[in-house]
Amino acid sequence: MALKGNLRDFSTTQLLNLINLARKTGTLTIQHSGESAHMSFREGKLIYAYMGDNDNNHLAKILQHSGKLSAEQAQIIQAHAEGKSDKQLGHLLITAGRVTQNDIIQSVRQNVLDIVYRLFTWVEGVFRFEANKLPSPGHITIPIDLESVIMEGSRRLKEWEVLQEELPDLDVSLQFTERPDARLRNINLTVEEWRVVSFVNPRNTIRQIAKANNLSEFEIRRIVYGMLQAGLVEFVDKPKPAPVAEAADQGRRPKRQAVEQPPDVKRSVVERLIDRIKSI
Amino acid sequence: MQAVKMVITGPFSAGKTEFIGAVSEIDVVSTERKISSAAEQIKETTTVAMDFGRITVGDDLVLYLFGTPGQRRFDFMWDILSQGMLGFVVMVDSTKPETFREAKRILETFESYASTPYVVAANKQDMEDAWEPEDLRIILRLRQEVKILPCVATDKESVKNVLLELLYSILEQLDQNSQ
Ligand SMILES: Nc1nc2c(ncn2[C@@H]2O[C@H](COP(=O)(O)OP(=O)(O)O)[C@@H](O)[C@H]2O)c(=O)[nH]1
Ligand SMILES: [Mg+2]
Numbered sequence: 399m400a401l402k403g404n405l406r407d408f409s410t411t412q413l414l415n416l417i418n419l420a421r422k423t424g425t426l427t428i429q430h431s432g433e434s435a436h437m438s439f440r441e442g443k444l445i446y447a448y449m450g451d452n453d454n455n456h457l458a459k460i461l462q463h464s465g466k467l468s469a470e471q472a473q474i475i476q477a478h479a480e481g482k483s484d485k486q487l488g489h490l491l492i493t494a495g496r497v498t499q500n501d502i503i504q505s506v507r508q509n510v511l512d513i514v515y516r517l518f519t520w521v522e523g524v525f526r527f528e529a530n531k532l533p534s535p536g537h538i539t540i541p542i543d544l545e546s547v548i549m550e551g552s553r554r555l556k557e558w559e560v561l562q563e564e565l566p567d568l569d570v571s572l573q574f575t576e577r578p579d580a581r582l583r584n585i586n587l588t589v590e591e592w593r594v595v596s597f598v599n600p601r602n603t604i605r606q607i608a609k610a611n612n613l614s615e616f617e618i619r620r621i622v623y624g625m626l627q628a629g630l631v632e633f634v635d636k637p638k639p640a641p642v643a644e645a646a647d648q649g650r651r652p653k654r655q656a657v658e659q660p661p662d663v664k665r666s667v668v669e670r671l672i673d674r675i676k677s678i
Numbered sequence: 679m680q681a682v683k684m685v686i687t688g689p690f691s692a693g694k695t696e697f698i699g700a701v702s703e704i705d706v707v708s709t710e711r712k713i714s715s716a717a718e719q720i721k722e723t724t725t726v727a728m729d730f731g732r733i734t735v736g737d738d739l740v741l742y743l744f745g746t747p748g749q750r751r752f753d754f755m756w757d758i759l760s761q762g763m764l765g766f767v768v769m770v771d772s773t774k775p776e777t778f779r780e781a782k783r784i785l786e787t788f789e790s791y792a793s794t795p796y797v798v799a800a801n802k803q804d805m806e807d808a809w810e811p812e813d814l815r816i817i818l819r820l821r822q823e824v825k826i827l828p829c830v831a832t833d834k835e836s837v838k839n840v841l842l843e844l845l846y847s848i849l850e851q852l853d854q855n856s857q
Contacts, residue, residue: 400773404776
């Protein structure tokens with residue numbers, strides 16, 4: 399199985415959306431002007447990430463970065479921790495009273511998020527997803543829901559073109575997907591986003607929601623795009639007119655206003671087509 | 679003589695010509711040609727670039743397969759092509775993520791033309807870089823009842839399977855409408 403391409407054609411947001419909805423397990427690698435980012439997922443949750451070389455991702459460095467260790471402390475610890483996994487080192491530091499378990503979890507989590515959020519600014523880069531490849535057991539992994547990551551990522555989106563292409567039509571309506579309550583609980587929404595959420599209803603078009611909330615086209619597109627990619631809402635299908643039987647071989651006709659109805663074809667005709675194709 | 683038709687659509691190079699050619703009893707009549715010179719370019723604008731295949735079922739029944747033109751400036755023909763069609767196939771080159779957005783656009787356009795059944799063919803599944811059909815389902819935001827089928831257009835059996843699945847969907851819709 400392959401999941402390869404370029405961010406130009408398939409954005410980080412879309413990739414995360416796919417991994418989330420398909421509940422994928424594996425590691426995504428993205429290369430962008432000499433840098434490479436690695437992110438691992440288990441059943442659709444982000445569990446681990448690092449940039450470049452995994453050495454830079456040493457627990458001591460991460461704790462230094464989050465201010466839990468001084469540069470000097472980090473250096474000494476890293477030198478002494480030679481051959482130890484992050485998990486083992488974490489245990490040692492906790493037992494020695496240097497940091498708390500919560501310090502470690504928060505620092506590692508923030509490190510992962512910092513990496514992923516940086517990716518949202520990459521508009522170009524080769525990516526590759528390797529199914530079932532996971533970090534070795536010594537690494538500290540923390541499951542993070544992708545919905546909230548996607549929402550935050552879309553807040554950082556600056557390209558109008560992407561939004562325009564993903565959401566060309568503002569005269570459509572939205573509805574919540576299944577179990578929106580469970581999803582909403584996992585996402586930290588801004589006040590503006592909550593206001594949009596409160597207007598989600600098959601009777602309101604996106605344009606109407608924007609108007610009611612005094613949001614520009616760019617702002618409403620960004621919010622709705624995030625909510626769509628996070629799987630919170632979906633488009634309401636435009637209602638189709640009731641079927642009317644009509645002949646297949648009708649001649650010229652004026653430009654159609656409504657949706658074309660299927661031709662009035664007999665069941666026996668379709669059955670004959672099936673038999674014929676089977677015999678090819 | 680009753681003539682019924684199906685439309686094979688999808689982005690450029692998705693495999694429409696290959697697909698029609700695999701099952702058509704006549705050579706695929708394609709007037710599409712490479713634009714290599716200014717003179718040819720002029721010729722091109724006066725030609726209708728469209729694939730066309732035929733499967734005769736009996737003295738009284740024939741199935742035509744129409745491939746939609748590859749170039750955007752022929753988009754106006756989609757509407758005409760879709761009139762009276764029994765169903766349509768949306769072909770996607772599973773190895774080219776840069777075409778997925780275009781495939782979605784084509785799919786939505788055809789969906790708005792006609793409420794006839796359709797299936798999506800995740801083509802070129804014989805290639806190493808092919809994305810999985812179920813991933814394409816998510817990317818193209820297909821409803822659960824829309825079939826997405828693995829396809830290798832160079833393989834006749836695979837093409838037959840896609841057409842059969844489309845015909846089964848057509849039967850199902852007939853049964854629903856007659857209830
Ligand atoms: N490997 C492989 N190549 C294919 C397949 N289908 C089509 N092709 C090739 O892809 C190219 C584009 O196919 P074509 O039918 O011309 O695409 P169209 O523009 O949609 O009509 C041609 O070189 C085909 O031979 C397939 O299933 N597998
Ligand atoms: Mg062709």
